[in-house]
Amino acid sequence: xxxxxxxxxxxxxxxxxxxxxxxxxxxxxxxxGQQARISPERLADTARRAGIAGFLAVxxxxxxxxxxxxTNDFSIAYIMEHSNRALPGxxxxxxxxxxxxxxxxxxxxxxxxxxxxxxxxxxTDVKLYAYAGSILAGVQVFFLLLLNFAAPPFALLRGAIxxxxxxxxxxxxxxxxxxxxxxxxxxxxxxSVPFAFALGAxxxxxxGEKWIKITRVWTLVTWLFLTAGIFLGMHWAYAVLGWGGxxxxxxxxxxxxxxxxxxxxxxxxxxxxxxxGMMKSWNVWLIFSTFLLTMLGTTxxxxxxxxxxxxxxxxxxxxxxxxxxxxxLAVCIFTYILHRDHLKGDQHMESLVSRESSFLFxxxxxxxxxxxxxxxxxxxxxSEYVQxxxxxxGAPFYNRVAIPIGxxxxxxxxxxxxxxxxxxxxKSIKRNFVLPVIALWATVIVCFAVGVNPWKGGQFSxxxxxxxxxxxxxxxxxxAITSEFLRGAGVIxxxxxxxxxxGMWLLTRRNTRRYGGYIIHIGVVIVVVGLAxxxxxxxxxxxxxxxxxxxxxxxxxxxxxxxxxxxxxxxxEYAMLDVYRDGKKQFQMTPxxxxxxxxxxxxxxVAIHSLPSWDLYVVYEGTxxxxxxxxxxxxxxxxxxxxxxxxxxxxxxxxxxLVPSLTPQTASLRVPAGRxxxxxxxxxxxx
Amino acid sequence: MRSRxxxxxxxxxxxxxxxxxMGATDSNARYYDxxxxxxxxxxxxxxxxxxxxxxxxxxxxxxTLLRTDIAxxxxxxxxxxxxxxxxxxxxxxxxxxxxxxxxxxxxPFAVFAAALLGTILLIRRWSxxxxxxxxxxxxxxxxxxxxDVERRxxxxxxxxxxxxx
Numbered sequence: 093x094x095x096x097x098x099x100x101x102x103x104x105x106x107x108x109x110x111x112x113x114x115x116x117x118x119x120x121x122x123x124x125g126q127q128a129r130i131s132p133e134r135l136a137d138t139a140r141r142a143g144i145a146g147f148l149a150v151x152x153x154x155x156x157x158x159x160x161x162x163t164n165d166f167s168i169a170y171i172m173e174h175s176n177r178a179l180p181g182x183x184x185x186x187x188x189x190x191x192x193x194x195x196x197x198x199x200x201x202x203x204x205x206x207x208x209x210x211x212x213x214x215x216t217d218v219k220l221y222a223y224a225g226s227i228l229a230g231v232q233v234f235f236l237l238l239l240n241f242a243a244p245p246f247a248l249l250r251g252a253i254x255x256x257x258x259x260x261x262x263x264x265x266x267x268x269x270x271x272x273x274x275x276x277x278x279x280x281x282x283x284s285v286p287f288a289f290a291l292g293a294x295x296x297x298x299x300g301e302k303w304i305k306i307t308r309v310w311t312l313v314t315w316l317f318l319t320a321g322i323f324l325g326m327h328w329a330y331a332v333l334g335w336g337g338x339x340x341x342x343x344x345x346x347x348x349x350x351x352x353x354x355x356x357x358x359x360x361x362x363x364x365x366x367x368x369g370m371m372k373s374w375n376v377w378l379i380f381s382t383f384l385l386t387m388l389g390t391t392x393x394x395x396x397x398x399x400x401x402x403x404x405x406x407x408x409x410x411x412x413x414x415x416x417x418x419x420x421l422a423v424c425i426f427t428y429i430l431h432r433d434h435l436k437g438d439q440h441m442e443s444l445v446s447r448e449s450s451f452l453f454x455x456x457x458x459x460x461x462x463x464x465x466x467x468x469x470x471x472x473x474x475s476e477y478v479q480x481x482x483x484x485x486g487a488p489f490y491n492r493v494a495i496p497i498g499x500x501x502x503x504x505x506x507x508x509x510x511x512x513x514x515x516x517x518x519k520s521i522k523r524n525f526v527l528p529v530i531a532l533w534a535t536v537i538v539c540f541a542v543g544v545n546p547w548k549g550g551q552f553s554x555x556x557x558x559x560x561x562x563x564x565x566x567x568x569x570x571x572a573i574t575s576e577f578l579r580g581a582g583v584i585x586x587x588x589x590x591x592x593x594x595g596m597w598l599l600t601r602r603n604t605r606r607y608g609g610y611i612i613h614i615g616v617v618i619v620v621v622g623l624a625x626x627x628x629x630x631x632x633x634x635x636x637x638x639x640x641x642x643x644x645x646x647x648x649x650x651x652x653x654x655x656x657x658x659x660x661x662x663x664x665e666y667a668m669l670d671v672y673r674d675g676k677k678q679f680q681m682t683p684x685x686x687x688x689x690x691x692x693x694x695x696x697x698v699a700i701h702s703l704p705s706w707d708l709y710v711v712y713e714g715t716x717x718x719x720x721x722x723x724x725x726x727x728x729x730x731x732x733x734x735x736x737x738x739x740x741x742x743x744x745x746x747x748x749x750l751v752p753s754l755t756p757q758t759a760s761l762r763v764p765a766g767r768x769x770x771x772x773x774x775x776x777x778x779x
Numbered sequence: 780m781r782s783r784x785x786x787x788x789x790x791x792x793x794x795x796x797x798x799x800x801m802g803a804t805d806s807n808a809r810y811y812d813x814x815x816x817x818x819x820x821x822x823x824x825x826x827x828x829x830x831x832x833x834x835x836x837x838x839x840x841x842x843t844l845l846r847t848d849i850a851x852x853x854x855x856x857x858x859x860x861x862x863x864x865x866x867x868x869x870x871x872x873x874x875x876x877x878x879x880x881x882x883x884x885x886x887p888f889a890v891f892a893a894a895l896l897g898t899i900l901l902i903r904r905w906s907x908x909x910x911x912x913x914x915x916x917x918x919x920x921x922x923x924x925x926x927d928v929e930r931r932x933x934x935x936x937x938x939x940x941x942x943x944x
Contacts, residue, residue: 335829342824449902456891456898464887471874471883479879484818486872487826493887551808 094168094246097156101246104149104204105236107142108229115139115226122219123296136222140211143225146232147208154201157194157245161187166257169249170194176259176690178660182270183260189273190264192409193245198274200235202281207232210285220303223292224285231284234416242409259690265661266332272324276348279318280386283351285310286358287383290376294427297434301366304375309750311362315355316746322348323739334696334711336631336727338735341490346469347389350462354382357458364451367513372435373428374455380424385462387417392469445516450508457501464493495558499565502620505613506569509576524572531571535564544628555627562624566617573610573617580607601754608749615741618734625706625731633725635716636667645728647708648672649681654722662686664697667712667722671701683712683724706730806849813858814845816873820866841866 118136121128128135157170161184166172174194175187189195207228214221239245263269286307293303325348330338339345358378364370391413428435468485476482510524539545539560546557577596585595600607634642636651643649653668664686671678684697694714701708709727716723814828821837823830827845830838841862848858862870874880 333825335825337829340825340829444899444902444906452898452902456894460887460891460894463890467883467886475874475879475883481868483874483880483883484869484872485874485883486818488816489873489883492873493884497887497891 093156093160093163093165094248097153097160097246098240098244100149100152100156101236101239101244104146104153104200105233105240107146107149108232108236111139111142111146111229112226112233114142115222115229119219119222119226119296136218139229140214140222140225143207143211143229146229147204150197150201150204150236153239153245154188154197157188157197158185160246161185164257166255167249167253168245169247170245172249172254172257174257174260176257178690179260180265180661182267183265186264186270186273187260189277190260193239193243193247195273195277196235196238196243197245198277199281200232200239202274202277203228203232203235203284206281206285210288216306217302219296220289220292220298220306223296224288227288227291228284231288234412238409238412242412256690259661259688262662262686262688262691262693262695263332265688265695266328268324268328268331272321272328275317275324276321279314279316279321279348280351280389282310282314282317283355283379283382283386285314286379290379291424291427294376294431294434297431301369304362304366308362311355311359312746312750315352315359316743318348318352318355319742319746320739322352323736327736330732331698331700332695334698336629336709336711336725336729337626338732341468341487343392343469344389346465347392350389350465351382351385353458353462353465354378354385357455357462358382360451360458361455364448368448370448373432376428376435378455384417384420385466387413387420388466391417445511445521447508447511447513450504450511454501454504454508457497457504461494461497461501464497465490468493492554498620499558499561502562502565502569502617505616506565506572509610509613510572527575528568528572532564532568535567536560539563553627559624559627562620566621566624569617570614573613576610577607598754600748601751604751604753605749608745608747608751611745611748612742613745615738615743615745617738618741619738622731622734622736622738625729625734628730630728631725632727633713633723635719635721636669636724637719637721642724642726644708644726645706646673647678647726647728649710649724649726651722651724652680660689662688662695665712665715665722667724669699669710669724671708681708681710683710685712685714702733704731704733707732809849809855810845813849813855814842816859817841817845817862817870818872820870826872841870 114135118132118139120126121132122136159165160168160171161175162181164171164175164177170191170193171187174190175184179187187194189198207225210221210228211225214225289303289307289310292298322345325345326338329340329345330336358375361371361378362375365372365375391410468489471485472482506528510528512520544556544560544563546553546560577599578592580599581592581595583595584590584598585592588595588598590598600611630645632642632644634640636642636649638651638653641648641650648671650670650672651667652670655666655668657664657666664684666682666684669681669683671681679701681699681701683699686695686697687693688695696711696713699710699712707727707729709729711725711727713723713725715721811828815826817827819825819827819830819835819838819841821830821835823835827838827841844862844865845858848861853861859871874883876884
């Protein structure tokens with residue numbers, strides 16, 4: 093299988109190179125009108141078919157690796173290092189992306205799969221798709237060069253073949269790790285597609301904004317994958333690392349967050365181009381930057397430039413990535429300079445207070461946040477270069493710098509949708525903002541009443557202050573969005589005679605993009621409320637003998653026993669804790685500590701009891717070597733569940749935004765006979 | 780008018796100063812605050828107050844030393860400096876506020892301020908261009924080509940009261 097996999101990768105490289113060169117040559121012939129022995133259109137089609145065949149070749153290689161994992165082929169070094177016989181089936185899949193070579197293969201396979209779909213849909217716009225396909229082939233060539241020459245996944249083990257492998261990193265032996273990395277990679281790799289379209293459209297001086305419409309679904313789906321991937325990573329960190337948090341501003345986390353920020357900025361500013369023909373250059377550079385940031389993230393974390401608790405695979409491939417990024421950047425700059433006149437837009441705006449300006453400010457804040465994170469991630473390297481000493485840029489830095497920026501962004505999330513396009517009047521501002529402002533101050537009062545006070549006990553708590561602002565602004569944003577929904581639904585309800593709920597549903601269906609976007613904003617608000625809850629986390633650590641108690645918040649934990657278990661993969665120790673509230677037993681928690689046999693590495697398995705109000709989070713830290721008693725660390729983390737609930741709402745909103753809106757014709761099918769279809773204002777405009 | 784702006788500026792400066800002056804006074808709060816300003820040196824890349832990975836040999840030692848330093852009456856600055864001397868500069872979870880390290884703190888706010896100013900100037904410039912165009916169109920309607928009219932109508936249609944996103 094190793095020979096088959098290696099051969100498949102070589103074939104894939106040849107096909108990708110042909111796709112790039114033949115495709116590029118054919119497009120050059122078409123652009124210049126030159127003649128050749130073969131018609132350029134036919135040549136371009138052979139390039140496209142090579143791309144399709146390339147997908148089959150990379151799929152063959154990926155299959156070979158999976159097959160080798162499942163058949164315990166320890167003659168392959170990668171399998172020996174990342175798997176073992178006792179590894180459960182689902183985690184054998186995880187072995188594919190637990191190491192450098194495997195994760196590069198996953199990247200190449202996903203890129204080939206995206207390219208496969210793109211090339212099959214080429215009839216939408218043959219020339220534009222040919223450009224995009226050739227650019228994707230260029231990216232694919234880079235990954236296949238890496239896989240063939242720098243990080244071959246099928247390299248054979250030198251010396252005697254061992255009976256068993258080293259096993260999978262224990263941190264990765266968690267159900268979410270089976271889906272989190274592919275999800276994140278789908279997000280990373282997916283941004284190659286809008287990048288390829290943007291660069292291709294610029295190269296061919298594509299008229300109009302059609303390329304944006306073509307790539308809208310790609311971009312939104314990619315953004316969704318990246319969002320879901322980031323949140324799954326947060327949940328994994330929360331449930332596995334056992335420190336009671338979910339986001340540590342680790343370089344790997346930052347690496348995934350940066351393209352998310354620029355991608356989100358792109359999704360917003362691209363509407364300005366679609367609606368008003370503005371910000372064409374800006375949008376092109378946003379998508380270029382997003383793609384480059386996905387590469388930079390990989391370079392930072394996989395190349396060993398920065399250390400990270402999440403970096404499971406490091407090697408010296410950073411040089412390859414730096415060279416590739418340099419080439420991509422040079423191509424982008426060259427193409428932009430050559431065709432920048434094509435990107436001249438209708439740069440006009442009627443007012444500082446308008447939907448257009450809110451999009452600009454939104455972009456400003458998102459990009460500043462991206463800069464802050466990039467700056468913080470790279471500053472240790474910069475510091476070492478300038479002063480010769482490395483410094484740490486950890487959570488305290490980001491909490492002080494990024495949180496205020498995030499709160500400003502949250503504020504814009506509420507303000508933007510309330511502002512009309514073009515310009516607004518003072519009267520309109522007063523009318524739209526009165527309810528959100530009331531909600532904001534009401535929340536401040538309620539927060540003070542329940543004890544969320546930044547000056548509690550005579551000391552200023554920045555955590556409480558930020559939480560108070562987050563709750564208040566969230567309430568205002570939620571009120572703003574809800575009132576927008578209700579206003580539109582009220583119009584439909586009056587015109588169709590249906591109730592408000594149906595009115596809301598019809599309203600959403602008639603402009604899925606707009607109202608799907610609002611639902612995503614609601615999800616973001618819910619997430620922010622959950623994040624703000626971290627200001628009130630409490631923790632307690634105690635050695636618990638049999639029938640000893642510890643108290644945290646309203647709960648009392650009693651140790652009622654400790655036990656051991658073992659299977660072929662690991663040995664484990666459990667502490668059994670009965671949890672009481674108001675003197676009544678509520679449930680039992682069993683935090684666990686495992687020692688994986690193949691790697692001899694220990695791992696905690698946190699016990700979490702989740703409620704909407706808080707999570708009771710219990711870690712079994714091990715036993716005191718002097719007394720032999722278990723050490724238990726308990727956390728009471730308020731509102732954490734809201735973060736995961738927010739993600740569900742974001743996913744739901746994105747799906748709605750992806751569904752085509754009802755046209756007046758289809759809408760009429762849902763209106764009772766004899767009723768008129770409202771055409772103003774709720775059916776007007778928007779896609 | 781000017782005095783009102785001065786008051787607003789003073790209030791903002793005060794709020795910012797308060798936000799960034801986190802001074803816990805009692806020893807438990809100081810212990811928590813300081814152990815969240817230092818890293819665990821075992822290589823786990825976590826704050827020492829949050830490191831709980833099984834078998835960590837460093838976090839316990841650091842936390843014990845921190846308790847001792849606080850009990851001995853050392854101030855925050857001295858404690859952080861002592862840790863930095865013992866474990867190296869990377870033990871501090873955030874850059875300091877002297878020398879090149881200060882750049883780490885200033886750059887984000889400088890970039891934000893510059894970008895904010897740039898955005899406002901850009902909007903004002905585009906608004907000015909818009910106004911000039913509108914004036915020219917009003918003075919000489921022939922200047923508007925059919926394409927201009929079509930584009931304007933489309934923009935108005937798509938960005939109407941409830942149109943678009």
